Amino acid sequence: MIQLDQFSIRRGGRVLFQKASMQLHPGWKIGLTGVNGAGKSTLFSALLGGMEADSGSLSRPNVWTVAHMAQEIKALDMKAIDFVLSGDEEYWTIQHQLDHPEQLSNDELAHLYSRFDEINGYSASAKASQLMAGLGFFEHQSQLDVSSFSGGWRMRLNLARTLMSRSDLLLLDEPTNHLDLDAILWLEDWLNSYEGTLVLISHDRDFLDAITDHILHIENQELTLYTGNYSTFETTRAERLAQQQQAFEKQQETRAHLQKYIDRFKAQATKARQAQSRIKQLERMQELAPAHVDTPFTFSFREPSKMSSPLLALEHADIGYASKLIVTNVNLQITPTSRIGLLGMNGAGKSTLIKSLVGDLPLIQGQRYASELLNIGYFAQHQMDALDGNASPMLQLSRIADKKISDATLRAFLGSFGFSGERMDTPSESFSGGERARLALALIVWQRPNVLILDEPTNHLDLDMRHALTMALQDFEGAVVLVSHERQLIASVCDELILVHNGHSQSFDGDLNDYANWLRQARNDMIKKGQQPAAPVISEVTAPPTTSKLDKEALRKEAAQRREQTRPIRKNIEKCETQIEKFQSRLVAIETLLADSSLYEANRKDDLLKLMNEQTDLKQKLEQAEEQLLELMMQLEELESSFD
Numbered sequence: 311m312i313q314l315d316q317f318s319i320r321r322g323g324r325v326l327f328q329k330a331s332m333q334l335h336p337g338w339k340i341g342l343t344g345v346n347g348a349g350k351s352t353l354f355s356a357l358l359g360g361m362e363a364d365s366g367s368l369s370r371p372n373v374w375t376v377a378h379m380a381q382e383i384k385a386l387d388m389k390a391i392d393f394v395l396s397g398d399e400e401y402w403t404i405q406h407q408l409d410h411p412e413q414l415s416n417d418e419l420a421h422l423y424s425r426f427d428e429i430n431g432y433s434a435s436a437k438a439s440q441l442m443a444g445l446g447f448f449e450h451q452s453q454l455d456v457s458s459f460s461g462g463w464r465m466r467l468n469l470a471r472t473l474m475s476r477s478d479l480l481l482l483d484e485p486t487n488h489l490d491l492d493a494i495l496w497l498e499d500w501l502n503s504y505e506g507t508l509v510l511i512s513h514d515r516d517f518l519d520a521i522t523d524h525i526l527h528i529e530n531q532e533l534t535l536y537t538g539n540y541s542t543f544e545t546t547r548a549e550r551l552a553q554q555q556q557a558f559e560k561q562q563e564t565r566a567h568l569q570k571y572i573d574r575f576k577a578q579a580t581k582a583r584q585a586q587s588r589i590k591q592l593e594r595m596q597e598l599a600p601a602h603v604d605t606p607f608t609f610s611f612r613e614p615s616k617m618s619s620p621l622l623a624l625e626h627a628d629i630g631y632a633s634k635l636i637v638t639n640v641n642l643q644i645t646p647t648s649r650i651g652l653l654g655m656n657g658a659g660k661s662t663l664i665k666s667l668v669g670d671l672p673l674i675q676g677q678r679y680a681s682e683l684l685n686i687g688y689f690a691q692h693q694m695d696a697l698d699g700n701a702s703p704m705l706q707l708s709r710i711a712d713k714k715i716s717d718a719t720l721r722a723f724l725g726s727f728g729f730s731g732e733r734m735d736t737p738s739e740s741f742s743g744g745e746r747a748r749l750a751l752a753l754i755v756w757q758r759p760n761v762l763i764l765d766e767p768t769n770h771l772d773l774d775m776r777h778a779l780t781m782a783l784q785d786f787e788g789a790v791v792l793v794s795h796e797r798q799l800i801a802s803v804c805d806e807l808i809l810v811h812n813g814h815s816q817s818f819d820g821d822l823n824d825y826a827n828w829l830r831q832a833r834n835d836m837i838k839k840g841q842q843p844a845a846p847v848i849s850e851v852t853a854p855p856t857t858s859k860l861d862k863e864a865l866r867k868e869a870a871q872r873r874e875q876t877r878p879i880r881k882n883i884e885k886c887e888t889q890i891e892k893f894q895s896r897l898v899a900i901e902t903l904l905a906d907s908s909l910y911e912a913n914r915k916d917d918l919l920k921l922m923n924e925q926t927d928l929k930q931k932l933e934q935a936e937e938q939l940l941e942l943m944m945q946l947e948e949l950e951s952s953f954d
Contacts, residue, residue, distance in 0.1 A: 311335055312357070312479075312507070314533070316366035319352055326352055329366065330533035334526075336478075339501070339508040341518045341540055344528030346744050346772045350511050353528070354378070354481055357509065370479065377477035379485060383456065383468045390459070390467055391452035394438040397474030401426075401434050429476065441470040444496040445489070446656040462488040473500065480504065483511045487769050490656040491795045492829045513773050515540050516797045570785070609726040609752075609778060611786040614760035616683045618873060619645045619950075621761050621789055622667060626851045627676030629659070629666040635674060636662045639850040640815050642808070644761060648789040651804030653818055653825055655832065658810045660793045664690070664765050667791065675851055681869075687759030689767045694746045699739030703729050703749050706738070707756060727752040728775070743770035751779070760788040768796050797822050813847030872950075879946045886939045893932040900925045 311333055318328035326349030334340060342350050355361040356368050358378055370376075377397070386393065396402045404426050411419060426432070442452055445466045456467060465488040472482070486494050498520045501508060509526075512518050518525075518540035525536040525543035536543040622644040630636035636659040644650070644667075652660045665671035668688050669678065698706055707720050724734050727748045738749060747770045754762075762783070768776050776799070783790060783803045794800055800807075801822055809818040809825075811832075818825060900921055903909065909918050 312368070312370045314366070314368050317356075317363055317368050317533075318365045319349065319356065319361065320364050321349070321352055325531050327528055327531050327533045331366075332533070332535050334507065334509075334524075334535075336507050337505065338524050339504075339522050340510065340524045340526050341522035341543075342509055342511045342526050342528075343518075343540070343543070343773065345774060346742065348528040350528060351483065353533075354483060354509070354511070357479070357481060374478035375476065376479045376481065377472050377475035378481040379469055379472040379483060383464050386456040388456050389452070390442070390447070390454055390456055391435070391438055393456050393467055394442060394470045394474050395434060397471035398429075398434060398476055400476075401429055401431050404429075404431065434474075438470070438474055441473050442467075444493070444500065445470050446493050466493070469497075478506045480506055480508045482508070484513070485510070486512060486514050486517055486795060489795060491653075491797070491826075492655045492833060494795055495826055495829055496833065513768070513771060513776060514796055515773065609755065610782050611755050611762070611788075612758045614646075614685065614788045615758055616685075617646045617760050617788070618681045618683045619876070620679070621646060621681045621684050622686075623677075623679040624666065624673075625677045625679065627666065627678065628674040628849050628851055629662055629671065629676075630674055630847070631671075632674075635847045635849060636813070637810060637815055638813050638847055640666075640676070642667070642815070644789050644791065646760065646787075646789055648791070649803060649805045650789075650791045651800040651807045652791065652793045652810060653807055654810035655829065659813075659815075660810050661690075661765055663810060663815065664763055664791065664793060668763055675849070684761065685757070685759045687754040687757060687762045689750060689754055689763070690765040693750045693754075694743075697738050697746060697749060700737050702735045702737055703752070704734045706749070706753060710753065710756060723756065724752060744772060744775070747771055748775060755782075761791070762786065762788060763791045765793045766795065767792075768794060768799060797826075876946060876949055879942055879949065883939065883942045883946065886935055886942060890932065890935045890939065893928050893935060897925065897928050897932070900928070 314330045314332050314334075317330040319326050342353065344350055352361060356363065357370070358376060395405075404422050407414065407422055408419075408426070414422070430437075439449070439452060443449070447463075447466070447470075456464060459467065469482075469485055472480070485497065489497065494514075494517060498517065501510075501521050508521070510518070510522065520539075522539045523537070525538070525540060527534050527536060527543065527547070536546055538546070620643045624640045624642045627640040627642075628635055628638050629640060640663065642650075642663075652663065654660045662671065666673060666678070668686060669680070701709075703724050704717075704720060707724060708717075711720060721734060724730075728745075729748070729752075733745075738746060741749065747767070751767070767779065771779065776796070780799055780802050783792075783799075790803060792800060792804055807818040807820075807822075807825070808815055820828070903921055904918075904925075908914065909921070
């Protein structure tokens with residue numbers, strides 16, 4: 311058992327938490343949460359024994375073995391399988407001794423063999439191989455040196471090494487940051503079967519929900535222990551926060567964001583699934599919103615200045631690299647209303663497809679069509695790395711902003727991303743991963759893109775910023791293409807799922823639960839067949855299209871003609887949407903007036919009847935407008951499909 315008794319810690323002259331007293335029992339699976347800088351990593355150090363308390367005490371059984379995942383590993387000239395096996399320190403020590411029997415007496419050998427059997431040393435290699443397979447490594451990669459892997463894959467190796475330890479206490483800090491969804495699902499299953507005590511830092515609420523039975527939350531210099539998973543914690547905490555007027559106001563704002571989307575798209579056939587997901591979210595909003603009342607983050611994507619349809623398309627595209635075809639015959643069209651989530655196992659080609667869409671990676675063959683009005687907002691790991699470390703957030707924003715815009719406006723904008731005070735003017739080289747991610751997002755948002763292409767945008771973001779990003783993406787009026795291991799983000803933002811698998815990309819008809827089941831089955835099939843590299847992808851593009859200058863001019867003219875043909879319908883859609891918004895706004899106002907108890911007094915009967923009649927009339931008009939909108943949407947879809 312871990313015992314905290316009046317436990318207090320300061321760091322850098324700042325109190326992180328004080329006078330914490332609680333017991334953490336063996337076998338508990340504890341999620342450690344709190345905003346960035348609250349003291350989560352400091353508490354980890356204390357649990358490891360690397361930090362003394364300023365007052366009080368923290369104790370754990372001396373006999374416990376503690377496993378902790380380091381955040382970085384060196385490029386070692388050591389086989390990957392051996393690196394993982396070294397996570398079981400006793401096994402590794404005994405194995406090393408047994409490799410040199412000439413240095414041992416018979417009694418020493420007998421003792422070592424006996425202990426080797428007790429710790430299941432003979433099955434250690436199989437366990438290590440299973441861990442590597444679960445985290446996405448192929449069988450042949452176990453014999454490669456650690457130095458041959460990229461940074462993200464070394465982190466996976468480090469995680470496998472940590473899990474290899476026969477620990478009593480397991481400390482994991484953001485273990486999903488470098489994992490795809492298939493590896494996350496495997497890790498969930500592994501951690502659920504772990505028999506020791508787990509303390510987990512994660513900003514992935516679905517991951518926390520699947521594993522934890524307690525939440526230890528750091529807030530306002532206090533450590534508070536909650537029973538249940540993260541959703542239960544949110545509900546419990548919300549019950550307290552909801553008493554505050556601020557909580558109510560924030561909740562109403564969040565509900566309005568969702569309701570706006572539902573009202574706007576519930577009549578559109580192609581958005582039905584997404585609208586349903588919003589409705590479900592709205593039903594849960596009473597529980598969820600208050601938990602975020604104290605978030606410093608609230609931002610929105612600026613309205614795109616210009617739009618056209620389609621904005622971007624790949625036709626009969628083979629994508630990959632000169633020496634290796636990754637995905638063949640990709641046909642993908644992105645319109646202003648596209649909300650696409652890319653799914654697929656690790657290494658299937660999701661990031662390659664995104665690079666091809668952006669234009670960073672030339673097509674092997676096929677065509678990439680980009681509208682003259684295309685303005686891509688691209689977020690990926692290398693965008694964070696490309697930030698000017700010598701420049702402050704304020705300087706980097708001023709470089710891309712119109713010189714006429716005041717410093718006050720720029721500072722207010724950066725403030726919505728959590729940059730305040732001297733942090734706005736601090737060179738970004740000293741920033742944490744979360745701060746760099748926020749800055750990269752801020753610079754993208756400022757440029758008013760009409761297509762957002764996001765590759766794992768939530769890595770390094772805390773729960774509050776993830777919540778703010780989700781809300782902003784829901785309100786974004788342009789197209790979205792998203793790769794994320796965070797299931798809630800995909801479910802909240804995307805209404806079309808595309809699966810990249812075995813060299814192909816195609817629509818995935820199920821939801822994310824169906825995809826989770828598909829992943830588990832696909833992984834089982836791979837294990838049965840043996841973790842071997844996939845067979846080379848063979849091009850299925852039979853006649854690579856070639857486009858001359860004349861053809862390109864013809865295509866531009868054709869696109870212009872199509873836009874002209876659809877213009878009357880699109881204008882009518884805009885008019886209809888404006889009308890619907892007007893009706894909805896007035897209905898909300900009427901409902902507010904009807905909530906006034908004085909309206910029901912005898913002397914105000916005429917006022918009441920007038921409002922109720924207006925309400926009935928507006929509801930009829932709204933219904934007619936929504937039906938008209940649906941009809942127009944269907945006309946537009948039919949007309950656009952006739953162009954193909």
